[in-house]
Amino acid sequence: MDGKRPPHGPGGSVDGAVLAAAAVLMAVLGAVSPLPLWGLSPAPLAALVYRHGYRAGIVSAAFVVIVAGALQGPLLAELEPILPSGTERPALLSAMAVPVTVGLLGLVIGGAWREGVAAGPTFWLGLGAALFPGAALWTLVRVIERVDLVGLVIDVWVALLETAADQAAGGPLAPEAARSLQEAAASWKQAFAEARPLFPGMMASYAVPWAFVNMAIARWLLQRLGEAPPWFPPFSRWRFPWPVALGFVAGQGLLLGAAITGSRLMEIAGGNLNVFFSVLFTVQGLAVGWHWLKRRRVPPLLGAVMLGIVWFALPNVPPWAGVLDTWFNFRRLPTSDEAADGGRIEG
Numbered sequence: 001m002d003g004k005r006p007p008h009g010p011g012g013s014v015d016g017a018v019l020a021a022a023a024v025l026m027a028v029l030g031a032v033s034p035l036p037l038w039g040l041s042p043a044p045l046a047a048l049v050y051r052h053g054y055r056a057g058i059v060s061a062a063f064v065v066i067v068a069g070a071l072q073g074p075l076l077a078e079l080e081p082i083l084p085s086g087t088e089r090p091a092l093l094s095a096m097a098v099p100v101t102v103g104l105l106g107l108v109i110g111g112a113w114r115e116g117v118a119a120g121p122t123f124w125l126g127l128g129a130a131l132f133p134g135a136a137l138w139t140l141v142r143v144i145e146r147v148d149l150v151g152l153v154i155d156v157w158v159a160l161l162e163t164a165a166d167q168a169a170g171g172p173l174a175p176e177a178a179r180s181l182q183e184a185a186a187s188w189k190q191a192f193a194e195a196r197p198l199f200p201g202m203m204a205s206y207a208v209p210w211a212f213v214n215m216a217i218a219r220w221l222l223q224r225l226g227e228a229p230p231w232f233p234p235f236s237r238w239r240f241p242w243p244v245a246l247g248f249v250a251g252q253g254l255l256l257g258a259a260i261t262g263s264r265l266m267e268i269a270g271g272n273l274n275v276f277f278s279v280l281f282t283v284q285g286l287a288v289g290w291h292w293l294k295r296r297r298v299p300p301l302l303g304a305v306m307l308g309i310v311w312f313a314l315p316n317v318p319p320w321a322g323v324l325d326t327w328f329n330f331r332r333l334p335t336s337d338e339a340a341d342g343g344r345i346e347g
Contacts, residue, residue, distance in 0.1 A: 045103065057106065060103075068102075101134060105129045108129040119231045161189065238284060245326045
């Protein structure tokens, strides 16, 4: 598909305005309410770019950044008393990274589809767009401001929990309820402290479903408008390209090396790789199981329940099944079909 798509009919400007308004409105509601609606803003933005081009998408993305950023200003002012001294500017930059990432994700997904990119590469580009702003900002702030944004965000979360618990304890709550709330805050603080080294891997793993869900919603919107952007093959045929498995193996190797040498650096690096790549290959391992259940004509609902039981009871089985499938091709997916219909997630 060429970047210059043919113009749509008289209703084209109407659906463009609706998509742009939906993207901005969801970002605004996400900024002022506890509902994470901003996370779905990239979907209408991607549909807008696909239908009406980059200019409309960039203007709408700019509105998302400006409006959401303006609404976050009062929130940051309320957080200022609990921010460590000298971290006000990094905190502002971290808050702005969210709307920037939302806009970039929508532009990348819609732009890739507009240029005729297959679903697999579009997903990888979207995943990169979801991760790049945060990673780049963390690096710049770390080098220039000497501030760890990950640690700052966690410290703010912990401070908010402790403040809420203290305020509740001094309110009309019963002593037992107030004590339980303070104990819960202390437990969350300990959990944050333990998970802090794995925060990058956790954020990367959250970006996987985020990119996919926005692709799915954007495609649904476009289908309602009569478009047919490329999509993935049936779930039973999903398979990542084999080099991706090297990341999973590297994570396992680093964890093994850390167990032998006691290296904390190897443990953190391996843990983050393991968190991220386990998510990817859990999906592929479940696809392998779905393939065999389909071949044995197991009813879909029963098959989903069976896979869910395996996932919860034996959480290490699906990712290892997915990793081994990249090399041994348990489902015997023909290479020619992969090239023709996108049988791999890479497209």
